[in-house]
Structure formats: C-alpha cells, structure tokens
Amino acid sequence: PAPAPSDFIRDIVAQHVAEQRYPKIVTRFPPEPNGYLHIGHAKSICLNFGIARENNGQCNLRMDDTNPAKEDVEYVDSIIADVKWLIAGWADHCLGFKPKGATPASFTVNGKPDYYLAPVSPAPASDFHPSPLTLHSSPAAEPFFASSYFDQLYLFAVELIKKGKAYVCDLTPEETEKYRGAPSEPGRDSPFRTRSVEENLDLFARMKAGEFPNAARSLRAKIDMASPNIWLRDPLIYRIRHTAHHQTGDTWCIYPLYDFAHCLSDYLEGITHSICTVEFEVHRPLYDWILESLELARPLPHQYEFAKLIPSYLIVSKRRLIQLVNEKIVTGWDDPRMPTISGLRRRGVTAAAIRHFVMGTGVTKFNALTDLAVFEHTIREDLNALAQRRLAVLKPIKLVLTNLAAEEVIEVDATNNPQDENPTTRKVALTREVFIESDDFAEVPPPKYFRLKPGGEVRLKYACIIKLDEIVKDAAGNLLELRCTADLTTRAGGPNSDKKVKGTIHWVSATHSIDAEVRLYDRLFTVPEPGAEDDFLKVVNPKSLQVVTARLEASLASATPDARYQFERLGYFTLDAKDSASGHPVFTRTISLKDAWVP
Ligand code: ATP
Ligand code: MG
Ligand code: MG
Numbered sequence: 001p002a003p004a005p006s007d008f009i010r011d012i013v014a015q016h017v018a019e020q021r022y023p024k025i026v027t028r029f030p031p032e033p034n035g036y037l038h039i040g041h042a043k044s045i046c047l048n049f050g051i052a053r054e055n056n057g058q059c060n061l062r063m064d065d066t067n068p069a070k071e072d073v074e075y076v077d078s079i080i081a082d083v084k085w086l087i088a089g090w091a092d093h094c095l096g097f098k099p100k101g102a103t104p105a106s107f108t109v110n111g112k113p114d115y116y117l118a119p120v121s122p123a124p125a126s127d128f129h130p131s132p133l134t135l136h137s138s139p140a141a142e143p144f145f146a147s148s149y150f151d152q153l154y155l156f157a158v159e160l161i162k163k164g165k166a167y168v169c170d171l172t173p174e175e176t177e178k179y180r181g182a183p184s185e186p187g188r189d190s191p192f193r194t195r196s197v198e199e200n201l202d203l204f205a206r207m208k209a210g211e212f213p214n215a216a217r218s219l220r221a222k223i224d225m226a227s228p229n230i231w232l233r234d235p236l237i238y239r240i241r242h243t244a245h246h247q248t249g250d251t252w253c254i255y256p257l258y259d260f261a262h263c264l265s266d267y268l269e270g271i272t273h274s275i276c277t278v279e280f281e282v283h284r285p286l287y288d289w290i291l292e293s294l295e296l297a298r299p300l301p302h303q304y305e306f307a308k309l310i311p312s313y314l315i316v317s318k319r320r321l322i323q324l325v326n327e328k329i330v331t332g333w334d335d336p337r338m339p340t341i342s343g344l345r346r347r348g349v350t351a352a353a354i355r356h357f358v359m360g361t362g363v364t365k366f367n368a369l370t371d372l373a374v375f376e377h378t379i380r381e382d383l384n385a386l387a388q389r390r391l392a393v394l395k396p397i398k399l400v401l402t403n404l405a406a407e408e409v410i411e412v413d414a415t416n417n418p419q420d421e422n423p424t425t426r427k428v429a430l431t432r433e434v435f436i437e438s439d440d441f442a443e444v445p446p447p448k449y450f451r452l453k454p455g456g457e458v459r460l461k462y463a464c465i466i467k468l469d470e471i472v473k474d475a476a477g478n479l480l481e482l483r484c485t486a487d488l489t490t491r492a493g494g495p496n497s498d499k500k501v502k503g504t505i506h507w508v509s510a511t512h513s514i515d516a517e518v519r520l521y522d523r524l525f526t527v528p529e530p531g532a533e534d535d536f537l538k539v540v541n542p543k544s545l546q547v548v549t550a551r552l553e554a555s556l557a558s559a560t561p562d563a564r565y566q567f568e569r570l571g572y573f574t575l576d577a578k579d580s581a582s583g584h585p586v587f588t589r590t591i592s593l594k595d596a597w598v599p
Contacts, residue, residue, distance in 0.1 A: 045086055064146050
C-alpha cells in the first residue's frame with residue numbers, strides 16, 4: 001500500500017490528534033446540488049474522506065442546499081451516487097449518515113433539542129453521529145442537508161439580532177453594493193444599521209412570514225463597514241426568495257446565505273476540520289465571527305483552505321459544464337468526454353485511478369494547472385494492470401489465408417493479461433478469412449515499415465507468420481482483399497516458432513467475430529486552459545468523437561460494462577452500458593495506449 005499522504009492540512013490534523021483536541025476527527029464534503037460533481041470535487045472528496053479514513057474519523061456528505069433557485073434533486077441523486085462510487089471499498093466506512101427523518105434537534109447531543117448544544121468535548125461524537133458502520137449498512141439513513149437546519153439557522157439569526165449583532169436592512173441590492181464600497185476605501189453604514197433590537201426582531205419575523213417581496217429587505221450581520229476585508233462589511237446573512245425548495249418545499253421564503261449557513265451547519269454536525277478551497281480564505285474571519293458572536297459551546301469547527309485542482313484541457317466549473325450540456329456540445333453530464341465523475345465512470349476510468357490521481361497532485365495553497373498527462377498516465381497504469389487483452393480491429397480490411405480450407409478453424413492461445421502473476425489464456429479462432437487493421441497495410445510502404453507490405457512478412461499475434469502474395473482490387477481500384485500464405489510451422493510449439501519477423505499485428509477471424517460500434521473519444525478542448533478563454537466554447541475540439549464499426553473477437557459478445565479491456569495495440573476500452581443494445585454493442589475507448597495526441 002502507498003504511504004499515507006502528507007500535506008499541511010494533514011499536519012494540522014495530526015497535531016490536533018496528538019493534542020487530543022477532539023474526541024473524533026469529523027470532516028465533510030459539502031457540494032451544492034446545482035450540477036454534477038467533477039474531477040475537482042473528487043480532490044475535495046478524497047481529501048476529506050482520506051483524512052477521516054487515516055484518523056478513524058468520519059466524513060459527512062452534506063448538500064449545501066441554501067440557494068433553491070439553481071438546485072435540483074437530479075443533482076442530489078447524482079452526487080450521492082458519485083460519492084459512493086468514488087469511495088467504495090476505500091472510505092465508505094467513514095461516510096457519516098444521519099438516521100432517516102432525523103431533525104437536527106433529534107440528533108443533538110444527549111437528545112437535548114437545544115441548538116446551542118454542540119459536540120462539546122468530552123461529549124462522545126458517537127452519540128452525536130451514530131456509528132457510521134451501522135449507518136452505512138442501514139437503508140434508513142440519509143446524507144446531511146443544510147436545508148434540514150433551516151429551523152436552527154433561523155433561531156441562530158434571531159439570537160444574533162438579540163445580541164445586537166444583526167439588523168434588517170432595507171437597502172436594495174444595488175444600494176447595498178454601493179454602500180459597501182471598494183476594498184481600497186471604507187464603506188458607508190446603512191441608514192438601517194441602528195434599528196432597535198425589537199424592530200429587527202419584528203421585521204425579521206415578518207420577512208419569514210412572507211410579508212415582503214423578494215429583495216425588499218435582508219438580514220445583515222453588524223460587523224465593520226470600514227474593514228479592509230470586504231466580507232466583513234455587514235454581509236447579508238438572510239435574503240427573501242419566494243422560491244420553492246427541493247427539500248423544504250414552500251416552508252421558507254427567506255434563505256440563509258452561504259457564509260451564515262456553512263459555519264453553523266459545520267457546527268451542528270460536529271465538524272472539526274472544515275476544508276474548502278482558497279477563494280474562501282477571505283471568508284474565514286466571517287466564519288469565525290459568526291460562531292464566536294453566538295458564543296457557542298466549544299470546540300468550534302475551523303476552516304482550512306487548499307488550492308483547487310485544475311487539470312489542463314479540462315473545465316472544472318459547474319456553470320460552464322452546464323453550458324456544454326445545455327448547448328448540446330456533449331450528450332449529457334455523463335458524456336464520456338465530460339470531466340464529471342459520471343462522465344469519467346462511463347468513459348471507463350476506475351474510481352481507484354481517479355483517487356490515485358487527485359491524491360497524487362498534493363495539497364497546496366496555490367492554484368496551478370495540473371498537466372492532464374499526469375491523469376492519463378495514472379489511468380493507463382491502472383488499466384494496464386486490470387484490463388483483459390482482446391483482439392479487435394477498428395478499421396478492418398479483409399485478408400485471405402489461401403492455404404487454409406474455408407471451414408478450417410485453428411484454435412490459438414491468447415494471453416488475457418500478461419501483467420497477472422499467473423497469466424491465463426483463452427482460445428481464439430484463426431480461419432481462412434481474417435480482418436486486419438487497414439493501418440497495418442501499406443501498398444507503397446514508407447522506409448522502415450515493418451507491417452504488411454507487398455512481398456513482406458508479419459506475425460499475426462498469437463498465431464503465425466504470414467506472407468503477402470497478392471493485392472486484389474475492384475475495377476475502381478478499391479482494395480478488396482489481401483491474399484496471403486500462413487506459415488503454420490511458425491505457430492507456438494511448431495518447429496519454426498522462434499522465427500523472427502519485425503512486425504506483429506492484431507487481427508480477428510472474419511467468421512468468429514462480431515460487429516461493434518466503437519467510439520473513439522479525444523480531448524474536448526484544443527487549448528491547455530479552456531477555462532481561461534473569453535469564450536471557451538470557441539476552443540471545443542471538433543474532432544473529439546469519431547465513431548467506427550469495428551470487428552471484435554467473438555468472446556467480446558459477452559463483455560460486461562464493469563470489465564475493462566485492452567484491445568491489443570489500440571488502447572483501453574469498455575462496454576457502454578447506456579447505449580449498448582442486444583446485438584448492438586457499443587464500446588468506448590477510455591484512453592489510447594500511448595499519448596499520441598496532437599492538437
Ligand atoms: P464550481 O465552481 O464547479 O461550481 P463549487 O466550489 O462552487 O465549484 P461546490 O458544490 O460548492 O462547487 O463544491 C463542493 C466542494 O468541492 C467545495 O468544498 C469546494 O471547495 C470543492 N471544490 C470545488 N471545485 C474544486 C476543485 N477544482 N478542486 C478542489 N476542490 C474543489
Ligand atoms: Mg460552493
Ligand atoms: Mg459554484
């Protein structure tokens with residue numbers, strides 16, 4: 001097993017473990033269900049679950065669902081499926097779930113429905129979070145939703161008002177922006193900043209009751225309009241949105257903003273280390289301010305930031321990925337060209353390869369492009385160990401072995417995976433008519449061409465050496481077939497089995513093979529940093545998909561979508577579960593054998 005990774009966040013956690021600062025290390029992965037998860041999220045998932053795993057801790061999957069306008073249950077479902085797939089067999093024992101139907105009050109420590117009660121040390125975290133092992137095997141468990149804390153969050157907001165630390169503001173969003181000012185100069189106080197506690201309590205209750213239209217009023221934290229940190233200039237913590245929510249329906253018409261909801265959701269779940277990406281570093285003082293101002297029981301959660309994963313040639317922004325889906329540049333979120341977890345899965349990339357890649361990129365404070373080649377290398381390494389070798393011809397041309405009888409079938413042994421400790425073999429039929437790759441034949445060969453050429457010899461992999469005698473064309477000059485002689489004495493075990501020729505090519509029997517649609521995917525973008533373009537849609541690779549009708553060895557008729565195959569000399573392929581039909585298999589190329597990509 002690989003050594004446990006080390007980085008500045010893990011160092012901090014290790015220090016806290018050594019100090020016994022918390023009864024249990026609890027992290028969370030908090031996606032907003034406004035899109036599918038992508039490779040960037042995979043990094044966050046592996047970091048949070050990895051830390052939980054290495055410290056016998058727990059990681060909660062929490063829907064950060066406080067902005068109903070852009071969210072949807074389709075996204076909730078896909079996120080749950082993707083996270084479970086990515087961590088299966090690796091960290092699923094750390095996955096925190098709450099009992100189905102439990103409200104925050106009902107799962108607060110010691111059963112006290114007091115929102116002030118947090119997992120105060122030495123309160124056992126296991127009371128607060130039922131054992132993840134039991135929960136994982138229990139169908140009566142669900143992930144966490146920030147929306148299930150709306151009652152609690154409202155009470156927290158009321159508490160802030162009572163403490164004189166929040167006020168209802170009637171400025172329009174535009175005015176609020178203007179009063180906030182530029183970072184270089186102090187902002188101006190809202191004229192509503194001095195409202196009495198009573199008036200604020202009354203107005204906030206009426207906001208909740210639905211008395212005011214969208215954006216007419218907001219609740220703001222009263223912090224410091226002159227702060228050099230713009231996020232501390234009386235940030236909005238609640239706004240009016242008469243919008244139904246996918247989890248809470250029409251119960252609420254005011255919704256908490258991210259900064260208010262996030263730290264308190266962390267607190268309610270007993271999160272110890274709240275890990276996010278570096279753009280939230282400037283929000284950290286606000287995160288702390290809210291928790292401190294409410295004078296909550298300790299220990300409080302703390303926020304730590306790391307740099308985003310941005311692989312070259314990929315887009316890691318849900319907003320832009322939605323555009324690719326909506327404008328039908330791809331067939332959906334799970335299009336095998338998408339950098340989404342569901343797209344990568346459909347492409348044939350394994351969860352282990354994704355984990356190894358994202359964890360291998362390290363955890364730093366500085367955003368930088370990660371070379372896609374690193375990911376591709378990881379995928380190849382993973383599939384090389386895993387994939388069953390098979391014979392397939394993508395662009396077939398017919399070849400006749402004239403010294404074999406029409407009905408003759410010679411069974412040859414083909415190795416399934418030479419990487420296995422004890423490689424197994426299967427029987428492949430060699431017959432009079434076979435197909436070879438059109439790229440493996442040249443009538444007018446360039447210098448040093450070791451594949452099939454007039455008068456030349458090559459070895460048919462696993463079978464024997466053949467010699468090209470005759471090229472047959474139709475009247476228009478199109479190639480019809482290549483007529484060759486098979487030297488059966490060069491078969492394995494034959495007297496001339498060790499005869500050397502420079503070229504070995506792949507082939508399939510014409511009669512013992514099946515047709516298949518094969519999709520050859522390439523990079524979706526032509527430039528290394530599509531996300532930096534003014535219009536990233538202008539750098540879409542027009543040749544990102546090529547479809548061919550290939551010929552596959554007969555054994556692939558029973559291929560399964562979870563198996564991985566190497567079509568020899570061609571690359572790694574997987575059966576597409578979604579588009580394959582009985583009698584019409586569809587294979588997807590996960591990746592070529594070597595990086596042959598030219599822009
Ligand atoms: P996007 O910009 O794609 O919408 P987001 O950060 O708004 O991403 P969230 O759903 O809020 O999306 O993300 C959930 C978690 O994943 C957050 O903690 C976020 O910091 C993390 N995350 C998002 N993108 C990346 C990335 N490229 N690399 C590492 N972590 C990421
Ligand atoms: Mg976010
Ligand atoms: Mg976002």
